[in-house]
Amino acid sequence: MNKVTAEAGHIEDHGLGFTYPCYKDMADNNIIFAFRGRVNSDLVTHVLEMMGEKLEDENESKKVTKKLSNVMVECLTNVYAEDDPALMDQGYDPTALLLVKKITNTYSVITGSYVPTRRVHEIKGMLDHINNLDTEELKKYYKEKLEEEDVNQNGLTILGMIDLARKSRHNLIYHFKHENKNYTYFMLEAQISTKTL
Amino acid sequence: MRNLIIEPTPKTPKVILNADINVFEVSGRSIPEDSVGFYRKILDWIDEYSKTPNPSTNFKFQLEYFNTSSSKCLLDLFRKLEKLAKGGQDVSITWCYDADDEDMAETGEDYKALLDVSFELVSI
Numbered sequence A: 001m002n003k004v005t006a007e008a009g010h011i012e013d014h015g016l017g018f019t020y021p022c023y024k025d026m027a028d029n030n031i032i033f034a035f036r037g038r039v040n041s042d043l044v045t046h047v048l049e050m051m052g053e054k055l056e057d058e059n060e061s062k063k064v065t066k067k068l069s070n071v072m073v074e075c076l077t078n079v080y081a082e083d084d085p086a087l088m089d090q091g092y093d094p095t096a097l098l099l100v101k102k103i104t105n106t107y108s109v110i111t112g113s114y115v116p117t118r119r120v121h122e123i124k125g126m127l128d129h130i131n132n133l134d135t136e137e138l139k140k141y142y143k144e145k146l147e148e149e150d151v152n153q154n155g156l157t158i159l160g161m162i163d164l165a166r167k168s169r170h171n172l173i174y175h176f177k178h179e180n181k182n183y184t185y186f187m188l189e190a191q192i193s194t195k196t197l
Numbered sequence B: 001m002r003n004l005i006i007e008p009t010p011k012t013p014k015v016i017l018n019a020d021i022n023v024f025e026v027s028g029r030s031i032p033e034d035s036v037g038f039y040r041k042i043l044d045w046i047d048e049y050s051k052t053p054n055p056s057t058n059f060k061f062q063l064e065y066f067n068t069s070s071s072k073c074l075l076d077l078f079r080k081l082e083k084l085a086k087g088g089q090d091v092s093i094t095w096c097y098d099a100d101d102e103d104m105a106e107t108g109e110d111y112k113a114l115l116d117v118s119f120e121l122v123s124i
Helices: A019-028 A041-057 A062-081 A085-090 A117-131 A135-147 A153-168 B035-049 B068-086 B102-114
Strands: A031-037 A096-103 A106-116 A173-178 A183-193 B004-006 B014-018 B023-030 B056-066 B090-097 B118-123
Touching (some): A019 A031, A041 A062, A062 A096, A062 A106, A062 A183, A062 B102, A117 A173, A117 A183, A135 A153, A153 B068, A153 B102, B004 B035, B014 B035, B023 B035, B068 B090, B068 B102
Parallel strands (some): B023 B056, B090 B118
Antiparallel strands (some): A106 A183, B014 B023
């Protein structure tokens, strides 16, 4: 049973005080799905199943469900492609955050994860370049990258980001939160407009 | 030659490569972490098959979704079939996609534009 503290005059929260603000933040930001943890291909499968069931319950169209699934696969693939084992020894949090929000006719798939700080400039340049291309230029760029031989992880990341921009049909929104010289938090948002589907 | 049959998993596609009955199909999801390792078996099988191919070869792909590294592996696979066709063999590729999946249709169009082999897109 909860005790009322004499000084504060409120019910002790037993360490659960963060829960309501967390819920409130999610509700206020129209978050319909949230996950934090290590990302691998098993996780991708589970997330797609959960989202598929959720969208079916909400009678979302098959076209929207397909589009959202395709964008989520790309977002999550990019997160685990960026999961740099070299950072494990430097005390960073290897978990990724996945959020899906819906505001009227737009879904957003948002990922957050740490990347090596040395890669920030390169990732920013890559995203700015992609965001400056129109539909046809993106298509051409995608084919060029797809055809490149001996692609390394960086090449796959570029290909994945181009694919993400093509599938979402919107510019990719990003933000970096610098933590220290070793790692930086990277946030990426891909939007999907259901009106055009 | 030996057939290559791989049962599907939640992250890898079903593969039926059976030269005896002339069935060549890849279907389902393709999001393995090690795409290169998974597709290596298929590429090796095609190399072997290419030594004594059937009079006519149609490869059917019906993928639900796939990751970026799989997209590279698929192109490698298509290139092998393209090479077989350029060698004078009757080879074709059928890319089946869900009618509600515009991304899968678009990806098929991208591959078709890159390849010099019969490549048919079929909406299902």
